[in-house]
Amino acid sequence: MTSDTPVRYVAKNMRLDLTLIAGMIAPRSRVLDIGCGDGLLIDHLFRTKGCDARGIEIDMAEVTRAVTHGLPVMQGDADDDLATYPDAAFDYVVLSRTLQAVERPREVLRQMLRISTRAIVSFPNFGHWQVRSQLLLSGRMPMTPAWHRMWYETPNIHPCTISDFFALCAADGYRVEQWLAVDEAGRRAPWRRSRRMANLFGEQGLFLLRRD
Amino acid sequence: MDQAPPLPEINHQSVLIEGGLALDCGVHLRQLVVAYRTYGTLNAARSNAVLICHALTGDQYVAETHPVSGKPGWWGEMVGPGKPVDTDKYFVICANVLGGCMGSTGPRSPHDDRPGEPWGIEFPPVTIPDMVRAQKKLIDHLGIERLFAVVGGSMGGMQVLAWAALYPAHVFAAVPVAAAAFHSAQNIAFHEVGRQAIFADPDFHAGRYWQHEAIPARGLAVARMTAHITYLSEAALSRKFGRKLRGADSLTWFGDRFEVESYLEHQGSSFVRRFDANSYLTITRAMDFFDLAADHGGVLAEAFRGTKTRFLLVSFSSDWLFPTAQCRAIARALNHVAANVSFVEIDSDKGHDAFLLDEPDFTRTMRGFLAGAAEAAGLT
Structure with a gap:
């Protein structure tokens, strides 16, 4: 898969960034979706691509909803449960908009690329111009569509920028097979050619990583 | 209460198993009878059978009036026409456990060596896997190669785990509820x-x-x-x-x-x-003896290595007899072998008994899991 692989799937009623993620996943692969919510993505992957897709979700109400729909989802969290899987158990592990909320993001990434050949990670970009300008101009923690909880109640304890993420991938030796900057609704942003521009104008980063 | 009458003699539907059963303790039971009930219809492909495993004091009368107490079936809310374990779709089997007193071979059955009197206290010690081996003989007798699902709570859940460990190729889906992989010191x-x-x-x-x-x-x-x-x-x-x-x-x-x-x-x-x-x-x-990991070199995951079975694990938040932590340990062992696991803790204040009571989240979960598994099994 190259960075020019076109995104083919646009399912109705599915969050657009999930559609972009689904487009990165090969048919009939083994997938683990961490923080899968009620299982929208795994249901989509099972029905349209014949994937063996499973989920982990921390919120028991969401787990119950997913299992009630016949989806293989277990209650658990990224920080504690990834360690229980064997090496290379999956072809893809997905962490959608959750990396910034885990306790040990670096360890979670390491585990993801231990249990899976590839990892798909999306996160809200703290380098977005609105975040930067609000902090600069008001001197207060930014409030944007992507960062919309007050600092004292946000679950997002590890915010990072698209540039930060590139740096971590380089430091830990993960190959970036594909990356996108997208807006909050999950539409692709046109700044893919320049990391600096993407870091300024992309509301979310979406990465397809592979261990080297 | 002190002068309670002896247990009533009832004719239970049962099968006499040829060849008896070799028990874990080394004794060979020559006379093995398995009493059971079935509900619904076995389809032509014999692929829609669901085995229900009962708990310590349960029996095979899972979805009908009990012949002794006259009470409704012990899991009537879960098993029946249109229920989560839908007898309009599935062929449901429930057998009295080995060692029980509702028709299967147990302490009240005739002694192998002195048929004129019951085994009584001399009945050999049995294990949860022994119970499962007896059920497997019933399933063979019914001509069923693979069970679509094995479902049970408490000791029934222990049997489900033993089924998945002993006969992985014969269990498409396994649902241990309010169960554990071993009986704790407190239990x-x-x-x-x-x-x-x-x-x-x-x-x-x-x-x-x-x-x-x-x-x-x-x-x-x-x-x-x-x-x-x-x-x-x-x-x-x-x-x-x-x-x-x-x-x-x-x-x-x-x-x-x-x-x-x-x-x-x-x-x-x-x-x-x-x-x-x-x-x-x-x-x-038998429950006290149960320790699935001990049977596999002390590593629970080894009990499930290579399994293709789909699991649904269910615990209840206020169950202190088989607490959620026990269930989570099973889930993690299954993760170790990359098994297909769903795991839900149902919020309930009713304790261990919750699995027998009307818990809407639980019944919805069971219905949804079985429907998803049926789709994966091509049963729809």
Whole structure:
């Protein structure tokens, strides 16, 4: 898969960034979706691509909803449960908009690329111009569509920028097979050619990583 | 209660298994009878069979009026036409466990060497895997190669785990509910209190009470009362009884009885009318022996290596007998072998008993999981 692989799937009623993620996943692969919510993505992957897709979700109400729909989802969290899987158990592990909320993001990434050949990670970009300008101009923690909880109640304890993420991938030796900057609704942003521009104008980063 | 009549003799639907059964303890049971009930219709491909495994004091009458107590089936809310385990779709089988007292071979059955008298206290020790091997012989007898699902709660859940470990190719989906991969020291301790109560009853007669036309009713009732406390939660007891008195608004100091006392008395006295004391000893011991990891070099995951079975694990938040942590340990062991696992903890204040009661989240979960598994199995 190259960075020019076109995104083919646009399912109705599915969050657009999930559609972009689904487009990165090969048919009939083994997938683990961490923080899968009620299982929208795994249901989509099972029905349209014949994937063996499973989920982990921390919120028991969401787990119950997913299992009630016949989806293989277990209650658990990224920080504690990834360690229980064997090496290379999956072809893809997905962490959608959750990396910034885990306790040990670096360890979670390491585990993801231990249990899976590839990892798909999306996160809200703290380098977005609105975040930067609000902090600069008001001197207060930014409030944007992507960062919309007050600092004292946000679950997002590890915010990072698209540039930060590139740096971590380089430091830990993960190959970036594909990356996108997208807006909050999950539409692709046109700044893919320049990391600096993407870091300024992309509301979310979406990465397809592979261990080297 | 002390002069309770002997258990009624009932003709249970059953099958005599050719060749008997070799037990874990080394004894070969020559005479093996498995009593069972079925509901629904086996399809032409014989692919829609669901085996229900009952708990310690349950039996095969899962979805119909009980022949002794006259009460509705013990899982009537879960199993039946249109229910989560839908007998319009699935062929449901439930067998009385080996060692039981509702028609399957157990302490009340004729002794292999002295057919004129029952096994009684001499019935060999059995294990949860022994129970499962006996069920497998029933499934073979019914001509079923692969069970679509094996479902059970508490000791039934232990049997489900043993099924998945012993016969992975014959179980498409497994649903252990409120279960554990081993019986904890606390669980064994409570069982031992019950057993000691039975031993201490003068009517026990060293386990040969049938020779004296007696039953150790008091001891068995106390065993049941103790066990029953472990099935409930503090919150459930408070909600149901609180400190309410029987027949009085406040303490009168003349033989006052709390509601919770008479409730337990009732649980105990109705139990002895349908259950055999030697069976109770045999089955509680089988639960105590259960340790699935120990059978696999101390590593639980090894019990499931290579499994293709789809699992649904369910625990209940207020269950302190088989707590969620036990269930999570099973889930993680299954993760170790990259098994297909769903795991849900149902929020309930009803304790261990919740699996038998009307818990809408639980019934919805069961229905959805089975529907998803049926789709994956091509059963729809």
